Amino acid sequence: MKRWFFNPYVQLGFDAVLVTTAELLLKKGALGGFKLPKNIAWMGVGALASGWTWIGILAYLLSFACWLYVLRHIPVSIAFGLINIAQVLVPLGAWMFLGERIFPMRWVGIASVLIGTVLVARTIMKREVA
Amino acid sequence: MTVVALGLALLSQLFLVCGQLLLKRGVGFTPIRIRIVAGGIALLSVWFFLWLGLLADWDLSRLFPFEGLNPVLVLLGARFFLKERVPLLGWIGIGLISVGVSLVSST
Numbered sequence: 005m006k007r008w009f010f011n012p013y014v015q016l017g018f019d020a021v022l023v024t025t026a027e028l029l030l031k032k033g034a035l036g037g038f039k040l041p042k043n044i045a046w047m048g049v050g051a052l053a054s055g056w057t058w059i060g061i062l063a064y065l066l067s068f069a070c071w072l073y074v075l076r077h078i079p080v081s082i083a084f085g086l087i088n089i090a091q092v093l094v095p096l097g098a099w100m101f102l103g104e105r106i107f108p109m110r111w112v113g114i115a116s117v118l119i120g121t122v123l124v125a126r127t128i129m130k131r132e133v134a
Numbered sequence: 135m136t137v138v139a140l141g142l143a144l145l146s147q148l149f150l151v152c153g154q155l156l157l158k159r160g161v162g163f164t165p166i167r168i169r170i171v172a173g174g175i176a177l178l179s180v181w182f183f184l185w186l187g188l189l190a191d192w193d194l195s196r197l198f199p200f201e202g203l204n205p206v207l208v209l210l211g212a213r214f215f216l217k218e219r220v221p222l223l224g225w226i227g228i229g230l231i232s233v234g235v236s237l238v239s240s241t
Contacts, residue, residue, distance in 0.1 A: 034189040051186050064182075072161055072171075080158035081212040081220050085205050085228045091235055104193050109237055116234025117202070123227030127220070 012077035013128075015070045016086055022067035024093040026060045028101055033057030085124035091117045139188065143200040146184035151207040153177030155215060162216075202235020 008014055033056035040050040051057045074083050092114050098104040106114075135143075156174030160167045188197055205228045212218040220228075 030186065031189050034186060037190070049183070049186070051190060057186075072157065075158050076161045076166075079212065079218045079220070080154060080216065081205075081209045081218050081228070082224065084154065084208040084212075085224065085231065088202065088205055088231050088235075091202055091231070098193070113234040113237030116237060117231050118234075120227040120230030120232075120234060123230065124224050125227075127224040127227065130221070130223075 012074050013086075016074050016078070016083060019067050019070040019074060020087055020090050020093060022063050022070065023087070023090045024097050026063035026067060027090075027094050028097045029056045029060030029063060031098070031102060033060055082124065082128060086121060086128075088117060089121050092121075135192065139192065142184055143188055143197065144203070146181045146188070147200055147203055147207070149177045149181035149184070150201070151204050151211060153181060154204075154208055155211045158212070158216060200235075202232050206232045 030051070033054035034051040036054040036056060037051035038053035071083075071087075095104075095106055095110060095114060099106050153174045153176075156170055156177065160170030160172075160174060163170075209220060209225070209228050213220070
C-alpha cells in the first residue's frame with residue numbers, strides 16, 4: 005500500500021466522502037422503508053426494511069474505520085472541525101441526487117462553513133511548518 | 135420543525151459529541167483502550183437510531199445542519215476534558231462553521 009494512503013489527512017478526505025454517501029443513502033432508505041405508526045416513527049427502525057439503508061450503514065462502518073485512524077493521529081477538535089466539510093457536501097449531494105432545494109440563505113451558510121473549514125485547515129499547515 | 139423534533143435533534147447531537155470524546159480518549163492510548171472505545175461506540179449507536187428516525191420525517195438538508203453545533207461542543211469538550219490546545223485561528227474557523235450551520239438551519 006502506498007504511503008499517501010496512510011496519511012491521516014487523506015483518510016479524513018475518504019471519511020468525508022463516505023459520510024456524505026452514507027447520509028444520502030440513509031435518507032433514501034428512510035423514504036423507502038417500512039412506515040411505522042406515527043407515535044413510534046421516531047425510533048426509525050422502519051428504515052431497516054430498505055436495502056439502501058444497509059448500504060448506507062456499510063458506508064458508515066467504513067467511514068468509522070477511517071475515523072478511528074484519523075483520531076489516533078490528529079487532535080479531535082481539529083479533525084472534527086475538518087470533517088465538517090461534510091456539512092457542505094451533504095446539502096450539495098441532497099440537491100444533486102435527491103432533488104432537495106437549497107435556498108439563498110443556505111448558500112450563505114454553506115459558504116461560511118467552507119471559510120471556517122479553510123481557516124481550521126490553515127492552523128494545521130502552520131503547525132506542520134512550525 | 136416541531137419542538138419535539140428540535141429537542142430530539144439536539145439530544146442526538148449530545149450523544150454524538152460525548153461519543154466522539156470517548157473515542158478519542160480510547161484510541162489516544164497505546165495500546166488502544168477497547169473499553170473506552172466501546173463506550174464511545176455505545177453512545178454513537180444511540181445517536182444513530184435517533185438520527186434515522188428524524189431522517190424519516192425531515193429533509194436531510196434541514197436536519198444535517200444540527201450536527202454543526204458539534205464542532206463547538208467537541209472543541210469545548212476536548213479543551214476541558216482532553217486538554218487539547220487549539221490556536222485562535224482554529225476557534226474562529228470552528229465558530230464560522232457553526233454560524234454557517236445555524237444560517238443553513240434557520241431557513
